[in-house]
Structures are given as structure tokens and as C-alpha cells.
Amino acid sequence: MTTQLQNDFSTMKPNRPWRPTPRKMAEDFLVIAIAAVLSPVIVQFTGLAGISGNVLTFFVLSLVGSIGISYSRQGRKAVGNAVATSLIYSSFALVMLPLASILYTVISRGYQSLRINTFTQDMSLTQPEAAFDQGGALHAILGTLILVAIASAISVPLGILTGLYLTEIKGRAENLIRFLVQAMSGVPSIVAGLFIYSVIIIGSGGHYSGFAGALALSILMLPTVARTAEEVLKLIPNDLREAGVALGATQWRTVVMVVVPAARSGIITAIILGVARVAGETAPLLLTILGNNTTHFNPFDAPMSALPLYTFNLFRTGLNTAISRAWTGALVLMFIVLVLFIFARLGSGKKK
Amino acid sequence: MDILKLKGSGQAQTTSEDKVAKPEISSLASVAADRSESKGDFVPRRPGAGLEAKGVHAWFGKHHVLANVSLNFPSGTVTALIGPSGCGKSTFLRTLNRMHEFIPGAGMAGEVLLDGTDIYKSGTDVTKIRLKVGMVFQKPNPFPSMTIGENVLSGIKLAQLKVSNKDDLLEECLQRAGLWNEVKDRLSAHGGSLSGGQQQRLCIARALAVKPEVLLMDEPCSALDPGSTLRIEETIRQLTESVIVVIVTHNMQQAARVSDFTGFFLSDGGPGQLVEVASTKEIFSRPKDERTEAYVTGRFG
Ligand SMILES: Nc1ncnc2c1ncn2[C@@H]1O[C@H](COP(=O)(O)OP(=O)(O)OP(=O)(O)O)[C@@H](O)[C@H]1O
Numbered sequence: 001m002t003t004q005l006q007n008d009f010s011t012m013k014p015n016r017p018w019r020p021t022p023r024k025m026a027e028d029f030l031v032i033a034i035a036a037v038l039s040p041v042i043v044q045f046t047g048l049a050g051i052s053g054n055v056l057t058f059f060v061l062s063l064v065g066s067i068g069i070s071y072s073r074q075g076r077k078a079v080g081n082a083v084a085t086s087l088i089y090s091s092f093a094l095v096m097l098p099l100a101s102i103l104y105t106v107i108s109r110g111y112q113s114l115r116i117n118t119f120t121q122d123m124s125l126t127q128p129e130a131a132f133d134q135g136g137a138l139h140a141i142l143g144t145l146i147l148v149a150i151a152s153a154i155s156v157p158l159g160i161l162t163g164l165y166l167t168e169i170k171g172r173a174e175n176l177i178r179f180l181v182q183a184m185s186g187v188p189s190i191v192a193g194l195f196i197y198s199v200i201i202i203g204s205g206g207h208y209s210g211f212a213g214a215l216a217l218s219i220l221m222l223p224t225v226a227r228t229a230e231e232v233l234k235l236i237p238n239d240l241r242e243a244g245v246a247l248g249a250t251q252w253r254t255v256v257m258v259v260v261p262a263a264r265s266g267i268i269t270a271i272i273l274g275v276a277r278v279a280g281e282t283a284p285l286l287l288t289i290l291g292n293n294t295t296h297f298n299p300f301d302a303p304m305s306a307l308p309l310y311t312f313n314l315f316r317t318g319l320n321t322a323i324s325r326a327w328t329g330a331l332v333l334m335f336i337v338l339v340l341f342i343f344a345r346l347g348s349g350k351k352k
Numbered sequence: 353m354d355i356l357k358l359k360g361s362g363q364a365q366t367t368s369e370d371k372v373a374k375p376e377i378s379s380l381a382s383v384a385a386d387r388s389e390s391k392g393d394f395v396p397r398r399p400g401a402g403l404e405a406k407g408v409h410a411w412f413g414k415h416h417v418l419a420n421v422s423l424n425f426p427s428g429t430v431t432a433l434i435g436p437s438g439c440g441k442s443t444f445l446r447t448l449n450r451m452h453e454f455i456p457g458a459g460m461a462g463e464v465l466l467d468g469t470d471i472y473k474s475g476t477d478v479t480k481i482r483l484k485v486g487m488v489f490q491k492p493n494p495f496p497s498m499t500i501g502e503n504v505l506s507g508i509k510l511a512q513l514k515v516s517n518k519d520d521l522l523e524e525c526l527q528r529a530g531l532w533n534e535v536k537d538r539l540s541a542h543g544g545s546l547s548g549g550q551q552q553r554l555c556i557a558r559a560l561a562v563k564p565e566v567l568l569m570d571e572p573c574s575a576l577d578p579g580s581t582l583r584i585e586e587t588i589r590q591l592t593e594s595v596i597v598v599i600v601t602h603n604m605q606q607a608a609r610v611s612d613f614t615g616f617f618l619s620d621g622g623p624g625q626l627v628e629v630a631s632t633k634e635i636f637s638r639p640k641d642e643r644t645e646a647y648v649t650g651r652f653g
């Protein structure tokens with residue numbers, strides 16, 4: 001006998017019974033709202049004052065409220081959960097606060113002198129105190145892009161290969177190299193700049209160049225990329241390496257075709273962290289690329305500019321218009337880093 | 353498909369396994385006997401060819417886990433390795449294609465002869481050995497970054513082999529692994545999107561695609577349903593035309609159904625050893641060692 005299975009389930013819709021009910025959500029919201037309304041009142045009538053007093057009162061009130069409500073729902077066991085949840089949300093808010101405030105400050109200040117010509121002109125013919133529709137950061141934008149590109153071209157392959165050496169080859173120098181990479185990640189950025197200054201710039205007779213700056217940045221970028229790459233490669237299960245090798249592949253082909261693709265999104269993260277580490281560096285650039293007001297493509301022959309340095313130099317003038325331009329430089333730098341990250345993430349998105 | 357129907361064979365399989373919770377020696381022996389008769393008197397197809405382990409020992413660090421195993425796998429045969437958990441079956445299997453050395457601290461002694469040449473001889477190209485001696489692991493391990501189709505053909509790419517028609521090979525291997533019908537419409541989905549048992553069959557298809565001379569299977573069916581298990585066993589029998597199969601299994605029925613020879617491993621606290629090897633029929637009807645008899649009848653282990 002065969003049973004005909006029913007196959008028409010078009011009337012069924014997926015439910016999510018694990019989601020909180022509207023009633024529960026309303027109760028939770030009510031607790032927060034009451035805490036938000038009560039805390040300024042309490043602050044009024046007690047010794048607490050200011051924003052931090054408000055925040056603290058709000059935190060205590062909402063904690064008490066959520067403990068009470070989860071106790072009434074599920075008894076004592078739920079209280080621990082409620083406390084942990086409150087703490088996590090509050091820590092999240094605490095971390096978001098400075099981040100949002102930085103973003104707000106940079107955008108609101110940098111926006112003032114942001115014009116089309118920020119991206120199309122340099123400062124070669126413009127004094128910092130000129131009107132905002134004259135001059136721009138083109139030279140610094142190009143400088144940052146060129147520097148980051150060269151530094152990445154050096155550090156990304158070296159860093160990934162170092163990660164591969166530490167996880168795949170596990171050669172004799174494994175511990176030594178791990179130690180060196182660790183030590184390198186502790187090198188202050190000014191020291192990297194001084195090193196390149198003394199070795200390359202003095203060595204070449206006081207010849208500042210974008211390339212020297214990129215070398216200094218790559219010293220800072222390498223340990224970040226190498227360590228992150230090592231960490232993500234370590235997460236790839238050994239089963240996969242065994243499966244590749246058992247199919248008759250050399251270790252090298254297994255690494256290239258199986259291990260690295262499996263770690264792809266993590267390796268992209270390693271690159272992003274490396275770029276983030278160096279894109280905003282100012283100190284080593286002071287000693288290596290010096291700064292410049294003209295748009296300059298060749299990284300080998302003359303001083304260059306970069307957005308952090310542009311920002312720093314304009315701030316130093318103390319003029320109001322120059323400081324406004326400096327904020328715009330900071331804003332453009334943040335924007336460039338953001339765009340780079342988005343591209344990297346899109347590139348690492350799972351292929352179909 | 354509107355109607356879900358179990359294949360006749362699959363159904364028979366389920367019921368017979370349900371009834372015989374602990375296999376009785378007589379029923380297993382008769383299964384084994386059928387199998388041997390179908391093979392007739394065994395004559396190796398290529399005299400001198402085959403795989404042979406001679407006095408193999410294995411260590412993990414200082415831990416001696418396998419001692420003095422000598423076993424012959426003539427071409428055209430299936431050998432089942434049975435024994436309690438932890439007695440060194442997987443370790444032995446891995447010494448046969450030099451995967452054992454992949455574990456840090458591993459050591460071995462003895463010889464493994466493939467077509468008369470020791471695979472551990474210095475100067476041997478180990479990738480060629482592993483290409484000839486394929487392996488299906490105890491845990492399914494499809495490549496997560498590849499699609500189902502790419503997974504099956506990954507060995508071709510990894511070992512840089514040439515094939516004339518990839519689509520045919522793909523279909524043939526998936527058919528043999530009993531997976532074709534389930535995945536033929538989603539060959540470009542990711543390997544990780546399959547169920548555990550489907551992943552294991554994908555790994556079997558992947559191992560078949562490089563056409564190994566020897567196929568080592570470490571409990572390949574431990575996560576499979578009876579229907580797929582039967583399909584894999586059929587494949588193993590077809591393979592014996594050209595391939596030597598060594599299969600580790602905890603399923604006595606399977607050993608009886610599929611193998612020509614059976615080896616029984618045991619460890620009594622010390623390193624695991626080969627207690628007895630004989631034709632499968634003998635192991636299941638009149639084993640020489642009483643520990644073998646106790647094990648195959650389910651009285652211990
Ligand atoms: N990677 C390893 N490192 C150290 N010891 C190991 C390792 N793998 C296995 N062993 C030890 O070697 C012995 C044999 O293990 P092995 O995996 O070969 O057993 P098995 O017969 O395959 O068991 P099972 O039937 O459970 O798969 C065990 O005592 C085990 O603890």
C-alpha cells in the first residue's frame with residue numbers, strides 16, 4: 001500500500017512563535033518610557049545633576065523595572081537573564097555614545113566647508129583663509145589613496161603569507177615569527193616614521209617622498225594583517241586540509257584552493273583592519289612625506305600630502321577658515337575609509 | 353514528486369535490521385556466504401597487484417596505538433575492518449594512504465606495499481600515493497567554498513588531472529554515490545547546504561571522481577539512511593571491478609553484505625592489534641578466535 005502524501009500547503013504561513021508578543025513588547029517599552037520620564041524628575045529632587053546623573057538614574061530605573069517585570073513573568077530564574085540583558089544593552093549604548101558623537105561632530109563641522117571643489121582642487125593657488133569655494137583637498141585625497149594602495153600592496157601579501165606560514169607550514173621559525181609579529185604590532189607609529197626617516201630619507205639625502213611614507217605605513221599594517229590572518233586561518237577545520245590532501249593535491253594547492261577560499265571573508269577582514277590601522281596615521285607621515293599643497297601623482301620624487309597630514313597642518317594655522325577646512329579633511333577621510341570597507345565587503349560577499 | 357515511495361529493497365533492509373537488533377551468527381554467515389558464492393573462487397585479476405601492509409605499527413607521540421598489523425588486500429576485493437571503538441582502525445586506514453603523518457607527533461613502522469613498492473620509501477611522491485589511494489573520512493568534510501558540482505570535481509582540479517567530459521563524470525560519480533536525484537537541480541548550491549548524510553555521499557562522489565586504485569572508507573555509512581546505505585554498498589560492489597576497497601564499519605550486517613575478507617582488530621589496553629583475518633564467510637560462521645566470535649555475535653564490544 002502506498003499513501004498519497006498531501007502536497008498542497010499553500011495556505012500555511014511561517015510563524016515565529018519565539019518572537020515576543022505585542023503585549024510583551026508594549027510592557028518592555030513602557031518600562032523604558034517610565035524610566036525615561038522619571039529620571040529627570042528624580043534628578044530634579046535629588047543631589048544628582050547633569051547628563052551623567054540623568055543617564056545613571058535612567059540606567060538604574062530601567063534595570064529595576066526590567067528585573068521587576070521579568071520576575072513577575074517567570075520568577076527568580078529570569079532575573080539573572082534580565083540583568084545580563086540590561087547590562088549588555090547599556091554597554092552597547094555606552095559604546096555607541098562616543099561613536100555617534102564623533103560622527104556627529106565631524107559631519108556637522110566638516111560639512112560647513114564641503115564643496116565640489118574639495119574634490120577637484122588643491123591648495124596650491126589658495127590661501128587657507130580664502131573662501132570655501134576656492135581650493136580643496138584633491139592633493140591630500142590622492143595622496144591618501146596612493147599611500148594606502150602602496151602600503152597595502154606591500155603588507156597584504158606579506159601579512160597573508162606570514163599568516164599562512166604560522167598556520168599551514170608551521171615551520172621551525174614559527175614561534176620566533178609569532179613573537180616578532182607581536183612585537184611589531186607594539187611599535188609606536190612615530191617610531192616607524194623615524195625608522196624610515198633615518199634609513200631611507202637621510203640615506204637618500206633628505207629626499208622626502210610618498211613611497212617612504214607608504215613604507216612607514218606598511219610597517220604598521222603588516223602585523224595587523226598577519227595576526228588577523230593567522231587567527232582566521234586557525235579557525236578553518238583541519239578536516240578540510242585533510243580532505244584536500246587526501247585527494248592527491250599538494251599542500252600548496254590545498255591551501256590556495258581550499259583553505260584560503262574557506263577563510264576568504266576573514267582574510268578580507270584582516271585587510272580592512274590593516275587599512276583602518278594606517279589610513280588615519282599622521283605621525284609617521286610628518287617625517288616621511290612632509291606635506292605639500294600641489295597635486296602630485298608620482299610617489300617617488302617629491303613630498304606629498306595625505307588627508308591626516310592635511311588636516312593636521314590646517315589645524316596648526318589656527319585660522320577659523322583653515323580649521324573648518326581641516327574638519328572637512330577629517331570628514332573626507334572617514335568617508336573614504338567607509339567606502340573602502342563597503343567595497344571590500346561587497347567583494348567578499350558569498351559568490352553564488 | 354507527489355508520491356513518496358520507499359524502494360522495495362530499502363524497505364526490506366529496514367525491516368530486517370529492525371528485527372535483528374543483535375545479529376545472529378548464522379544469519380550473518382549466510383549473508384556472507386551468498387556474497388562469496390557470487391564471487392566464485394577468488395582469482396586476483398592482476399597477479400602481484402594490490403595493497404599489502406607488512407608489520408605496521410603506529411604511534412601518536414609516545415602512545416603506541418597500533419602494533420604489528422599485516423594485511424593483504426588483493427586487487428578486486430573488498431575488505432572490512434571491524435573492532436571496538438578506539439582499537440586503531442582509523443589509524444591503520446590512515447597509514448595506508450600516508451594521511452597518518454598529517455597529525456603532528458605521529459609515528460609509524462613497517463611497510464605498506466602498493467603494487468609491490470613501499471609507499472613509505474624515501475623519495476616517493478606522496479601526492480601520487482594519495483591520488484591512487486583515495487579516502488572517505490569518518491566525518492563528512494565537503495569544501496564549504498565550493499558548490500556541489502565543484503566539490504565533486506574538486507579532486508580533478510586539486511590534482512591537476514585532465515578529463516574529457518566533466519559533466520558526464522559529475523553525473524556518473526553522483527549516481528554512484530546515490531546522490532544524483534537529490535542534487536541534480538541544485539548543482540550550483542553550496543556543499544554546506546546539504547544534510548549530513550547527503551554531505552557524506554557528496555564526499556564519496558568526490559573520492560570516486562579521481563578514479564583511485566584503492567578506496568579507503570572510514571565508516572562511510574554511519575550517518576546514512578538504509579536506502580542510501582544500500583546504494584553505497586551496491587557502488588562498492590561495482591567498484592571491485594577495478595578498485596580495492598577497504599571499509600571500516602561498526603555494522604556487522606554491512607561487513608557481511610559487502611566484504612570478501614574481514615579483519616578483526618582489538619586493543620586490550622595496549623596498542624590495537626589484528627586478532628584475525630579470514631574470508632568474511634569464515635569470520636561470521638566459524639571464527640578461529642573466541643574473541644572474534646564474541647564480538648561478531650554481539651557478546652562484547
Ligand atoms: N590525533 C590523535 N592524537 C592522539 N591520539 C589519537 C589521535 N587519534 C586517535 N588517537 C588514539 O589512537 C587510538 C586509536 O584511535 P582510532 O581513531 O584509530 O580508533 P578507531 O578504531 O577508528 O575507533 P572508532 O571506531 O571509534 O572510530 C585511540 O586510543 C585514540 O585515543
Ligand SMILES: [Mg+2]
Pocket residue numbers: 441442443490570
Ligand atoms: Mg575511527
